[in-house]
Amino acid sequence: MPAQRRLFFALSLPPTLQTQMIQWRADNFPADTGRPIAAASLHLTLAFLGEVSEQKEAALRSIAGRIDAKGFSLQIDDAGHWPGAGVVWLGTRRAPRPLLQLADILRSHAARNGCYQSTLPFHPHISLFRAATRAVAIPPTTPNWTLDAKEFGLYQSIYERGRTRYALLQSWPLPAPLA
Numbered sequence: 514m515p516a517q518r519r520l521f522f523a524l525s526l527p528p529t530l531q532t533q534m535i536q537w538r539a540d541n542f543p544a545d546t547g548r549p550i551a552a553a554s555l556h557l558t559l560a561f562l563g564e565v566s567e568q569k570e571a572a573l574r575s576i577a578g579r580i581d582a583k584g585f586s587l588q589i590d591d592a593g594h595w596p597g598a599g600v601v602w603l604g605t606r607r608a609p610r611p612l613l614q615l616a617d618i619l620r621s622h623a624a625r626n627g628c629y630q631s632t633l634p635f636h637p638h639i640s641l642f643r644a645a646t647r648a649v650a651i652p653p654t655t656p657n658w659t660l661d662a663k664e665f666g667l668y669q670s671i672y673e674r675g676r677t678r679y680a681l682l683q684s685w686p687l688p689a690p691l692a
């Protein structure tokens with residue numbers, strides 16, 4: 514059977530923002546809230562691809578390289594808890610149109626290449642904890658960070674020794690829009 518990898522497209526976060534987020538998490542949530550995502554693994558998923566063959570991966574990389582999308586800024590000013598999924602997340606109250614368009618184009622290419630896409634609406638978020646299935650108090654105020662999205666990447670989800678980590682395989686620039 515040919516090798517398959519578990520892949521997804523995502524926006525990466527600058528290390529300074531990752532550090533600020535894990536500090537905010539440590540300051541605002543008890544340690545037993547759930548399984549914390551490591552700072553270097555914090556990301557905003559654009560399209561989940563699932564288990565992908567080498568051939569399909571090559572096709573999706575080629576498509577990603579031809580996407581003509583521009584950079585954008587995103588305010589990280591929202592937080593919440595999805596008890597069913599066990600996820601505590603940071604997100605945005607106003608998703609900018611270029612973010613929605615980028616996710617939409619990646620999702621439709623994924624679907625056209627046989628990667629099943631959830632029917633749930635896209636809710637851009639950065640997962641902070643997983644396995645958070647009990648009640649979680651979300652702080653009444655959320656810091657208002659700005660994420661300047663200048664690139665998007667293809668990530669591999671790797672499960673080893675009881676832990677999941679995410680490896681960035683390739684990234685593509687999102688050039689600044691013309692003034």
Ligand code: 3AM
Nearest residue numbers: 521556557558561600631638639640670
């Ligand atoms: O980090 P987040 O939560 O944005 O939730 C999984 C994670 O996104 C999501 O893909 C990212 C990398 O694992 N994911 C996992 N299985 C999924 C599925 N079946 C999924 N998204 C949609 N459908």
